[in-house]
Amino acid sequence: MDNKNCDFSPMKQQLIQGLQDLIAHLQSNLSKLGGEEYCLLNCLEDAKNQLADIEAMAASFYLNCYLSSFTDTYEDLSTSIQHLSKKRHGALIVVERSHSLDSVIQKGTPMEAVVTPKLLEAIFYPGNPLHDGAVLIRGNVVVSASNVLPLTKRKIGKEKVGTRHRAALGVTELSDALALVVSEETGKISFALEGNLYPINMSDPASFETQPKTVDTL
Numbered sequence: 549m550d551n552k553n554c555d556f557s558p559m560k561q562q563l564i565q566g567l568q569d570l571i572a573h574l575q576s577n578l579s580k581l582g583g584e585e586y587c588l589l590n591c592l593e594d595a596k597n598q599l600a601d602i603e604a605m606a607a608s609f610y611l612n613c614y615l616s617s618f619t620d621t622y623e624d625l626s627t628s629i630q631h632l633s634k635k636r637h638g639a640l641i642v643v644e645r646s647h648s649l650d651s652v653i654q655k656g657t658p659m660e661a662v663v664t665p666k667l668l669e670a671i672f673y674p675g676n677p678l679h680d681g682a683v684l685i686r687g688n689v690v691v692s693a694s695n696v697l698p699l700t701k702r703k704i705g706k707e708k709v710g711t712r713h714r715a716a717l718g719v720t721e722l723s724d725a726l727a728l729v730v731s732e733e734t735g736k737i738s739f740a741l742e743g744n745l746y747p748i749n750m751s752d753p754a755s756f757e758t759q760p761k762t763v764d765t766l
């Protein structure tokens with residue numbers, strides 16, 4: 549849980565490479581477009597797949613970067629939210645960073661248990677008495693479950709934003725915490741930081757296992 553400089557992360561280099569490959573792919577197809585016989589559809593399909601890979605890579609990079617100085621359980625969190633997302637089990641997980649959340653959230657049920665995917669998935673299993681509200685993580689420990697977070701009061705875009713996502717935004721407006729959200733309705737995963745919500749695609753679980761864990765590799 550040491551400070552890391554994400555600018556030197558090999559994951560960032562992979563991201564840059566991925567974007568450069570995509571640009572090169574589009575550019576080469578753009579130059580072929582003049583030919584009457586040429587059909588762009590295959591290129592677009594490939595570009596879409598490349599973009600999805602880049603999105604998954606970016607999600608991994610940013611989460612690793614924002615969380616790894618504050619918890620060693622980054623991979624367990626990634627695994628949990630992917631499982632919850634697949635099952636469409638709604639979830640809200642707040643990771644405390646530098647600022648204490650004690651005065652920001654309304655404390656739920658104390659837990660003091662080490663973070664594991666099984667524990668998080670059990671907490672958010674529909675019908676579990678603790679599944680409502682947010683889990684609070686400090687370091688490598690689930691401090692409490694069923695916590696109530698402050699809701700953002702901001703008007704957000706044109707789309708309806710439900711209370712789970714409003715709670716994620718609210719807590720990150722009042723602290724430097726990072727909030728992970730899994731939508732029960734869509735299974736989509738997002739994270740909130742500094743009052744902004746970022747959709748993330750984590751479709752490649754294998755990629756998380758290969759991420760560097762040590763300071764030296766970042």
Ligand SMILES: Nc1ncnc2c1ncn2[C@@H]1O[C@H](COP(=O)(O)OP(=O)(O)OP(=O)(O)O)[C@@H](O)[C@H]1O
Nearest residue numbers: 638680681682696697710711712713715731732733
């Ligand atoms: N203030 C709050 N703090 C923590 N969790 C909250 C808060 N308000 C609501 N929630 C959680 O959000 C759930 C309701 O989510 P709701 O459907 O309104 O939001 P949503 O953002 O549309 O989420 P989803 O996409 O999962 O449906 C509640 O059952 C509860 O678990």
